[in-house]
Amino acid sequence: MTSLVSVDAVVLAPALAPVLGVVLVLVGDAVRPGRSRWALPLAGVVLVAGALVALRGSLGSELEPLRTLCLPAPDGACLWTAGPRTSTLQAAVLLASAAALALLHDGRAGRRDTAVTATLLLASATGGVAVAAARDLGSWLVALELATVPVVALVALRGTRSAAHGALSLLVTSLASFALLVLGAALWLTATADATFSSEAVAAAWADPDRRRVLVLAVTLLVAGLGFKLSLVPFHAWTPQAYAAADLGTTLFLAAASKVSAVAALLVVVSALVGAAPGPAVAVLLGLPAVASLLLGTVVALRQDDPVRLLAWSTIAQAGWVVVPLTAVSATGLRAAAAYVVTYAAATTVALAVVARTGARTLAGTRGLLRRDPLAGGALGLALLVLAGLPPGVIGLVVKVLALSAPVAAGVWPVAAAGVVAVVLGLAVYLRWVAVLLARPEPADGPGEEAGDTAHGRSTRVVVVAGTVVLVLVSALPQLLVGGLS
Amino acid sequence: MTPWLLVLPTVLAAGLGVAVRRDDRWAGALAVTGTGVTLLLALVAWISQSGTVVGHLPSLPLGDLEVPLTLATDPVRLAVAAVVALVATAVQAYSTWYLAADDRYGQFAATVSLFTAAMLLVVVSSDLVLTVVGWEVMGWCSYLLIGHWSRRPAARRAALKAFLVTRVADIGFVLGLVGLAAGARSTDLGAVVRAWDRPTACIDAAVVSGSSLGDALGACGAPDATLRAVLLVLVVIGVLGKSAQVPFQDWLADAMEGPTPASALIHAATMVAAGTVVLAGLFPLLADSPSARWVLGLAASVTMLLAAVLAFAQSDLKRMLAWSTVSQVAIMLGAVAAAPDGAGPDAGLLHLWSHALFKSLLFLAVGWAAVAAGGTAATALRGSAAAAPVLRAAFLVGFLSLAGVPLVVGGVSKEHVLATAWDGAVAGDGPGIVVLVVLVLTSAVTAAYSTRGYLVLTAHVRQRPTAGGVTPAASAVLWVLTVLVVFGGLVLLTGTFAVGEVSLLWLLLTVLVVGLGVAVALRGGFDRDPAEVLARRLTPHADRGLGVDAVYRRLVARPVVRLARVVAFLDTEVVDAYVRGTAVATRAAGWTGVRLHRGERPSAGVGLVLAAVVVLGLVGVLAWS
Amino acid sequence: MVVSLLLALPAAVGLWLVSGGRALPVRPARLLAASTAGLTLALAVLVAVTRPGVDRAWLPELGVRWSFGVDGISVPLVLLTALMGVVVTAHAWVEVPRGGTPATFLGCLLLVEAGALATFTARDAVLFLVAFEVVLVPMWVLIGRYGDARDPRARTEAAQRFVLYTAVGSTTMLVGILLLVLSAGTADLRELAGGAGAALAPGTQLAVAALLVAGLAVKVPVFPLHTWLPPAHTTAPTAGSVLLAAVLLKMGTYGLVRLPVATVPDGFGRLAPVLAVAGAVGIVWGGLVCLVERDLKRLVAYSSVAHMGFVVLALASGSQTGLQAALYANIAHGVVSALLFVLVGGLKHRWGSVDLTVRRPALRETSPRLGFVLLLGLAGSLGLPGLAGFWGELLAIYAAWRPADDRPGAVLLSCAVVAAVGAALAAAYALRVAGLVWSGDRPDPESPATPDTVGVERWVLGGLSALVVLLGVAPMLLLSVTHDAVAALGGAR
Amino acid sequence: MIHLVGPYLLAAALVGLGVAGIALRRNAVLLLVGVELVLSGGLVLLVATQAAGADRWAAGSVLPLFTITIAAAEVVVALAVVLAVFRQRGSIDLDRRSEPEDAP
Numbered sequence A: 001m002t003s004l005v006s007v008d009a010v011v012l013a014p015a016l017a018p019v020l021g022v023v024l025v026l027v028g029d030a031v032r033p034g035r036s037r038w039a040l041p042l043a044g045v046v047l048v049a050g051a052l053v054a055l056r057g058s059l060g061s062e063l064e065p066l067r068t069l070c071l072p073a074p075d076g077a078c079l080w081t082a083g084p085r086t087s088t089l090q091a092a093v094l095l096a097s098a099a100a101l102a103l104l105h106d107g108r109a110g111r112r113d114t115a116v117t118a119t120l121l122l123a124s125a126t127g128g129v130a131v132a133a134a135r136d137l138g139s140w141l142v143a144l145e146l147a148t149v150p151v152v153a154l155v156a157l158r159g160t161r162s163a164a165h166g167a168l169s170l171l172v173t174s175l176a177s178f179a180l181l182v183l184g185a186a187l188w189l190t191a192t193a194d195a196t197f198s199s200e201a202v203a204a205a206w207a208d209p210d211r212r213r214v215l216v217l218a219v220t221l222l223v224a225g226l227g228f229k230l231s232l233v234p235f236h237a238w239t240p241q242a243y244a245a246a247d248l249g250t251t252l253f254l255a256a257a258s259k260v261s262a263v264a265a266l267l268v269v270v271s272a273l274v275g276a277a278p279g280p281a282v283a284v285l286l287g288l289p290a291v292a293s294l295l296l297g298t299v300v301a302l303r304q305d306d307p308v309r310l311l312a313w314s315t316i317a318q319a320g321w322v323v324v325p326l327t328a329v330s331a332t333g334l335r336a337a338a339a340y341v342v343t344y345a346a347a348t349t350v351a352l353a354v355v356a357r358t359g360a361r362t363l364a365g366t367r368g369l370l371r372r373d374p375l376a377g378g379a380l381g382l383a384l385l386v387l388a389g390l391p392p393g394v395i396g397l398v399v400k401v402l403a404l405s406a407p408v409a410a411g412v413w414p415v416a417a418a419g420v421v422a423v424v425l426g427l428a429v430y431l432r433w434v435a436v437l438l439a440r441p442e443p444a445d446g447p448g449e450e451a452g453d454t455a456h457g458r459s460t461r462v463v464v465v466a467g468t469v470v471l472v473l474v475s476a477l478p479q480l481l482v483g484g485l486s
Numbered sequence B: 001m002t003p004w005l006l007v008l009p010t011v012l013a014a015g016l017g018v019a020v021r022r023d024d025r026w027a028g029a030l031a032v033t034g035t036g037v038t039l040l041l042a043l044v045a046w047i048s049q050s051g052t053v054v055g056h057l058p059s060l061p062l063g064d065l066e067v068p069l070t071l072a073t074d075p076v077r078l079a080v081a082a083v084v085a086l087v088a089t090a091v092q093a094y095s096t097w098y099l100a101a102d103d104r105y106g107q108f109a110a111t112v113s114l115f116t117a118a119m120l121l122v123v124v125s126s127d128l129v130l131t132v133v134g135w136e137v138m139g140w141c142s143y144l145l146i147g148h149w150s151r152r153p154a155a156r157r158a159a160l161k162a163f164l165v166t167r168v169a170d171i172g173f174v175l176g177l178v179g180l181a182a183g184a185r186s187t188d189l190g191a192v193v194r195a196w197d198r199p200t201a202c203i204d205a206a207v208v209s210g211s212s213l214g215d216a217l218g219a220c221g222a223p224d225a226t227l228r229a230v231l232l233v234l235v236v237i238g239v240l241g242k243s244a245q246v247p248f249q250d251w252l253a254d255a256m257e258g259p260t261p262a263s264a265l266i267h268a269a270t271m272v273a274a275g276t277v278v279l280a281g282l283f284p285l286l287a288d289s290p291s292a293r294w295v296l297g298l299a300a301s302v303t304m305l306l307a308a309v310l311a312f313a314q315s316d317l318k319r320m321l322a323w324s325t326v327s328q329v330a331i332m333l334g335a336v337a338a339a340p341d342g343a344g345p346d347a348g349l350l351h352l353w354s355h356a357l358f359k360s361l362l363f364l365a366v367g368w369a370a371v372a373a374g375g376t377a378a379t380a381l382r383g384s385a386a387a388a389p390v391l392r393a394a395f396l397v398g399f400l401s402l403a404g405v406p407l408v409v410g411g412v413s414k415e416h417v418l419a420t421a422w423d424g425a426v427a428g429d430g431p432g433i434v435v436l437v438v439l440v441l442t443s444a445v446t447a448a449y450s451t452r453g454y455l456v457l458t459a460h461v462r463q464r465p466t467a468g469g470v471t472p473a474a475s476a477v478l479w480v481l482t483v484l485v486v487f488g489g490l491v492l493l494t495g496t497f498a499v500g501e502v503s504l505l506w507l508l509l510t511v512l513v514v515g516l517g518v519a520v521a522l523r524g525g526f527d528r529d530p531a532e533v534l535a536r537r538l539t540p541h542a543d544r545g546l547g548v549d550a551v552y553r554r555l556v557a558r559p560v561v562r563l564a565r566v567v568a569f570l571d572t573e574v575v576d577a578y579v580r581g582t583a584v585a586t587r588a589a590g591w592t593g594v595r596l597h598r599g600e601r602p603s604a605g606v607g608l609v610l611a612a613v614v615v616l617g618l619v620g621v622l623a624w625s
Numbered sequence C: 001m002v003v004s005l006l007l008a009l010p011a012a013v014g015l016w017l018v019s020g021g022r023a024l025p026v027r028p029a030r031l032l033a034a035s036t037a038g039l040t041l042a043l044a045v046l047v048a049v050t051r052p053g054v055d056r057a058w059l060p061e062l063g064v065r066w067s068f069g070v071d072g073i074s075v076p077l078v079l080l081t082a083l084m085g086v087v088v089t090a091h092a093w094v095e096v097p098r099g100g101t102p103a104t105f106l107g108c109l110l111l112v113e114a115g116a117l118a119t120f121t122a123r124d125a126v127l128f129l130v131a132f133e134v135v136l137v138p139m140w141v142l143i144g145r146y147g148d149a150r151d152p153r154a155r156t157e158a159a160q161r162f163v164l165y166t167a168v169g170s171t172t173m174l175v176g177i178l179l180l181v182l183s184a185g186t187a188d189l190r191e192l193a194g195g196a197g198a199a200l201a202p203g204t205q206l207a208v209a210a211l212l213v214a215g216l217a218v219k220v221p222v223f224p225l226h227t228w229l230p231p232a233h234t235t236a237p238t239a240g241s242v243l244l245a246a247v248l249l250k251m252g253t254y255g256l257v258r259l260p261v262a263t264v265p266d267g268f269g270r271l272a273p274v275l276a277v278a279g280a281v282g283i284v285w286g287g288l289v290c291l292v293e294r295d296l297k298r299l300v301a302y303s304s305v306a307h308m309g310f311v312v313l314a315l316a317s318g319s320q321t322g323l324q325a326a327l328y329a330n331i332a333h334g335v336v337s338a339l340l341f342v343l344v345g346g347l348k349h350r351w352g353s354v355d356l357t358v359r360r361p362a363l364r365e366t367s368p369r370l371g372f373v374l375l376l377g378l379a380g381s382l383g384l385p386g387l388a389g390f391w392g393e394l395l396a397i398y399a400a401w402r403p404a405d406d407r408p409g410a411v412l413l414s415c416a417v418v419a420a421v422g423a424a425l426a427a428a429y430a431l432r433v434a435g436l437v438w439s440g441d442r443p444d445p446e447s448p449a450t451p452d453t454v455g456v457e458r459w460v461l462g463g464l465s466a467l468v469v470l471l472g473v474a475p476m477l478l479l480s481v482t483h484d485a486v487a488a489l490g491g492a493r
Numbered sequence D: 001m002i003h004l005v006g007p008y009l010l011a012a013a014l015v016g017l018g019v020a021g022i023a024l025r026r027n028a029v030l031l032l033v034g035v036e037l038v039l040s041g042g043l044v045l046l047v048a049t050q051a052a053g054a055d056r057w058a059a060g061s062v063l064p065l066f067t068i069t070i071a072a073a074e075v076v077v078a079l080a081v082v083l084a085v086f087r088q089r090g091s092i093d094l095d096r097r098s099e100p101e102d103a104p
Helices: A009-031 A039-057 A084-107 A114-133 A137-156 A161-192 A199-207 A209-230 A238-245 A248-273 A279-301 A307-326 A331-358 A374-388 A394-410 A413-438 A458-476 A479-485 B004-019 B024-048 B075-098 B105-124 B128-146 B153-184 B189-196 B200-208 B213-219 B225-242 B250-257 B260-268 B271-281 B283-287 B290-313 B317-338 B346-373 B389-403 B409-427 B432-458 B472-494 B504-524 B530-534 B539-543 B545-575 B577-596 B602-623 C002-018 C026-050 C074-093 C102-121 C125-134 C136-146 C152-184 C189-196 C202-219 C229-235 C238-263 C265-292 C296-317 C320-351 C368-381 C389-401 C409-438 C455-473 C475-492 D005-024 D028-052 D059-089
Strands: A066-070 A078-082 B053-055 B060-062 B065-067 B071-073 C053-059 C064-069
Touching: A009 A039, A009 A066, A009 A078, A009 A084, A009 A114, A039 A084, A039 A114, A078 A084, A078 A114, A084 A114, A084 A248, A084 A331, A084 A458, A084 A479, A114 A137, A114 A248, A137 A161, A137 A209, A137 A248, A137 D059, A161 A199, A161 A209, A161 A238, A161 B602, A161 D005, A161 D028, A161 D059, A199 A209, A199 A248, A209 A248, A209 A279, A209 A307, A209 B602, A238 A248, A238 A307, A248 A279, A248 A307, A248 A331, A279 A307, A279 A413, A279 B577, A279 B602, A307 A331, A307 A394, A307 A413, A331 A374, A331 A394, A331 A458, A331 A479, A374 A394, A374 A413, A374 A458, A394 A413, A394 A458, A394 A479, A394 C125, A394 C152, A413 C136, A413 C152, A458 A479, A479 C053, B004 B024, B004 B071, B004 B075, B004 B105, B024 B075, B024 B105, B060 C320, B060 C475, B071 B075, B071 B105, B075 B105, B075 B260, B075 B346, B075 B472, B105 B128, B105 B260, B105 B271, B128 B153, B128 B189, B128 B225, B128 B250, B128 B260, B128 B271, B128 C389, B153 B189, B153 B225, B153 B250, B153 B545, B153 C389, B153 C409, B189 B283, B200 B213, B225 B271, B225 B283, B225 B290, B250 B260, B250 B317, B250 B545, B260 B271, B260 B317, B260 B346, B271 B283, B271 B317, B271 B346, B283 B290, B283 B317, B290 B317, B290 B432, B290 B530, B290 B539, B317 B346, B317 B409, B317 B432, B346 B389, B346 B409, B346 B472, B389 B409, B389 B432, B389 B472, B389 B504, B409 B432, B409 B472, B409 B504, B432 B504, B432 B530, B504 B530, B539 B545, B545 B577, B545 C265, B602 D005, C002 C026, C002 C053, C002 C064, C002 C102, C026 C074, C026 C102, C064 C102, C064 C125, C074 C102, C074 C238, C074 C320, C074 C455, C074 C475, C102 C125, C102 C136, C102 C238, C125 C136, C125 C152, C125 C189, C125 C238, C136 C152, C136 C238, C152 C189, C152 C202, C152 C229, C152 C238, C189 C238, C202 C238, C202 C265, C229 C238, C229 C296, C238 C265, C238 C296, C238 C320, C238 C475, C265 C296, C265 C409, C296 C320, C296 C368, C296 C389, C296 C409, C320 C368, C320 C389, C320 C455, C320 C475, C368 C409, C368 C455, C389 C409, C389 C455, C455 C475, D005 D028, D028 D059
Parallel strands: none
Antiparallel strands: A066 A078, B053 B071, B060 B065, C053 C064
């Protein structure tokens, strides 16, 4: 007996990279405490490197996923299984974390707690990467909480009164959802008698009425627990508070990296149900929150005047969109959800980076941005159109088409109908902002107004440019994104 | 010679006329040339051609509907085309003088050319679509011509009224023709007639061989007679509108607001007469459909007499001529309606032919006289024929013809109409008897107002009106027309119009009736206006067309505008309300959502989570256990 | 290759004008835009003659291909769109609305053109949808930014209403397309029209047809989904109105022909009576509103509703004649309404408003050329023979009178009668406008005369007028182009 | 296989108690306690499942260990945040609204 499990460091690299980053930062901080200006750049480099490794994986094939941490021969199950979709999601998590770091770097130049920030963020990214590849209950739970807990601390770290309040909201919701997740995991184990997310076990459980009941309850609790991370209505209440309270970098992390990892976790659960559990049950469990998110998110976003809060409510609506294809419980639905969340994450990253760059606290603060600052204005406009799903943000439209095609194929009409309504309301939300961007800048809107935590730094600019390039590229060739998720 | 050649010159003249409209001389020359060439071509064809010549355009690819766009000429059509071209040439030549001072003469000349082209198209059309084309273009041109002096509110209103009234009637016309074409799956006139014609020979043979009529109809594939009657009635409605017959009669008198040459054209040879041409084309179907014949016959009869009476009582001589047109067109339509199956529509067409000659003469002459006298009212025109010798001759011949005195062209044609009506009355399957009776009455009234017109125009007055710079062209036009009116009856010798013999008895009857009318008119002596003597109290009502205009307004215009207001209101307040309602509802929902989340209490999130879990769990477990 | 160039040229120049070249001064910008539009027109003619195609993989996961090409149905629309591109960019010499930089304005025009061209050439259902959406944002900018300068609020509202209302339609259509594509297993419009769609179960066909018709009816617009159109037209700048009427509305009818009519004929057949009634009501409804409408631009917009009613009615009839009539009326309305909007836009530019209740010197007296064109446009609008509008409307009435065998004859017959009444209403409102604007008294010497049309505007109006007449006197030009494709559609039934 | 009604009932009772605590208590620390109760219900369930019929990895025994560790970490963060909040506003009542003057 050589070892308990096989370990392939190259396959694990996307998760190991941030871990390495954590170690380096902690060691560095221990050597020269308080003088860790390099911590954030270092973390960024590590994250991008990890993302590149992960991207390599997304070129692979679905039939031969990257596997490691496999048990010896008779069992043969692998605790880490990363197909192309998983790899792409991991890359998205890492890149979004890097973007968040960039904003934090610009936003808190001169702060002393950069090492802590970097550590927390890297830890959370590790969790996000790991949860995507986890295929058993234990790793899944651990990775998920590793992704969640540091974020609470990150929000609280800002130290203001509202940050504390937001962190408290986030905390209590996350605690409750953690309890639900554990309970759900226990019920899952009870129902399927298997600690992995395997469709065979689910199919077996579904065949027995008693176990089916427990399984449905388990899925309910798991969806509820993940719904919190995804900001699905009704698990969304913390979102606007935490978004508005945190640093913009943290907000970006919450909005992008955290959402991608949550979706990755959800995909792990749902992919076990595909083909095993009949659609309608799961369709209702996922469909109700999805529809509620779509409608409530857009409707409330329509009345927001703070860009960050608007984006928070838009996140809630977009979370609904991510879940829409999952209601079909089909392989195409999984792909559509992944494509949607990646697109959403990219667009939101760009939008928040631009908000950080301008420091606007109200929509009016971005008035005429397209003329004052064509780069930022154009990037924001494109990102909003992607979120709205209108060309020239073609990718936004493509992923909406993908998202709707799953429920249409499965005949989940109420969800499709809600999607139609949400598209239109969403247009109202985002075009309202785009109209402000297009407007003639008022003379009063001088640069002097740009107070607050403006981040005119170079790294924010890099984020904006890189994000825009990604959006333009995948808009022109949607295959680049969608192909990596099959 | 392809029939398209008849239409082309005037179309070209119209097109080029728009281009050269600034230069009066060019415009005039072009217009006269266009119609003149057409006249020549028509005459040459009429003389040289014996049978039917068909001209094609590439047919329209329309799937299951065949639209061959055929034109056809035969001697009758060529005769009518010739007279149309003649009148148009006369009008064009005349208006070079009449409208010499007008700043929009060029437009006028081009419009007249287009108008002529449209009428020629209707005349030679052998395709229902082309008929509609000519028909509608004429309507539009009438709008432009009547409203030529658009600075005058009365002219604007008259133009609007003319177009709208005829267009409303055209609803029937278009639907009728569309229905006929739909039955035949073709718009070719021949195909339509074949498709809708009653296969009489087949039915008779079947009935003789012992089957019932119903079976015979079925066996022979006879078209639906009821539908055919409905369609023909629809077409007749359109014709009634364009020809200003009851109940659409009122627009034509108002149309006198247009320049006199335009009136001459509209009244004499084109628009109002076009209905006769169209119905003549559909005659084989019409003859088989008693209901359509009755509708047409009754409307024509009522119009004939009513218009004649109104004509007599008009205080304005130009309007008198207008009403006389209405009456005369009714005679043509009456002839078509009354003609029995064997007779054919040629009596009506012959009357069209002669009416074109004498009515254009009268209008052009009155136009000259009005220029000389400075107005068209009977009092103003009194004695104005003295302005020029040609006027005296023109009025004499014209009114004789209008009255239907034998030997002049109008008399010749009217006798044939009488004879046809008699045949129809004898055959007994149509409105022949009604038409006959009313026609006789109308003849008397017509003679009376013709006498009145002549008396008024040629009365002795102290001050002789001056001729007023008439160009030789204009007076030559009048002379030519006068001569043609006198000798036009000789057209019968060509054998173009297939009409029966007229016995001496009819001649005698006509003379008697006309004499009666003249005698009545002369009751007040030679120096007084007969209308003042006989119809003083009727005159104010007649001048207003018996107030039919108000009826139109009350029955059609006002309800439609009211309906339009209601619809406009509904459009913004009901149809659009759901749109605005959605916006309001969305905003309200957003407001509610914001209110619900205003507190941002940490505990609220937890509560929501628990509640949702309970609900979802219950739903899931209960639904799928 | 040529097709790609046809789409890429206006798109690329348009994108550059709204991004990199936004600061370009008006002279070079409009020269660039106009020459691009001219080149596009040349390419469109080339495409119409050679009929090339392009077909590449785009989204294999969804079976969507990057497939563009033309057939008899799309050729006239491609030409019309390219021509309107020239018209609107040339119109920049007449008037460049304020509200942003001229380059952005022109860029948006080119982007709308590119989107419309892509819509008309797309041979893939999903690609069609994407192209369909491309025009929304530039058009929204045109209305919202460059619209009527006097009323910013109305401008914003009209733009928002336009984009949201049509998005409701296009998203509904999206669901319909997805259902169609997923149940038929292909997104290729040729395959779908060639029998893949017709083979679907009746229930699916009906559902697909209902979704597609409901979605596209918004864009057409069909009564009662038309209320976005009048405000959009009223506030849009002249060039925007022209594109809206001549190009965007056509996308709706084109979509109706391409999607429900061609792919799910049985399902469409079951909906046809409803559509026919909506069309007929629209004809009369639009005509009646025009009788009392005060704003000339709104009036022309409502007349569009009436005219599109004829198109829809003809489509609903289901016969080949009906299809031909619909396609003809479609193009005819494009040309006539473009003419009227250029003209009315010019009047608004001159007068400041086009309120019909304000007494002004008659056009016939002060500016005969403008007056002539107005009269021509009105005559075309009322369906005068010899002008473009006539053939489509007459044939639409015929088609409704004699619909395809599977249509309820009585319903369509009543619709034909109503449509004929609507034609009379058209005469009434056209003459109402002529009476108020065209004819009238000589102006007071003091009242300012309306300047007559000169320069580019004159050429634009002249060209459009010539086209109106040409389409009227030579219908075979267009009918023979569409005939084969229509016959092929009929054969697929 | 033995019937495990007792452990299941215990788990249900713990979860119910925890949920009640979460729902009714407005004090952050007491809420934490409620969460821990729900968690322990889950743990009991896991162990009971393991006892009822072991899965191949004995996850019912292993998972509780993981979970307890995570919960401990979570509580650390939670207490830190609660402390921070208490320092900021002198109360850990979860029903308090975010103060407008501090809102962004």
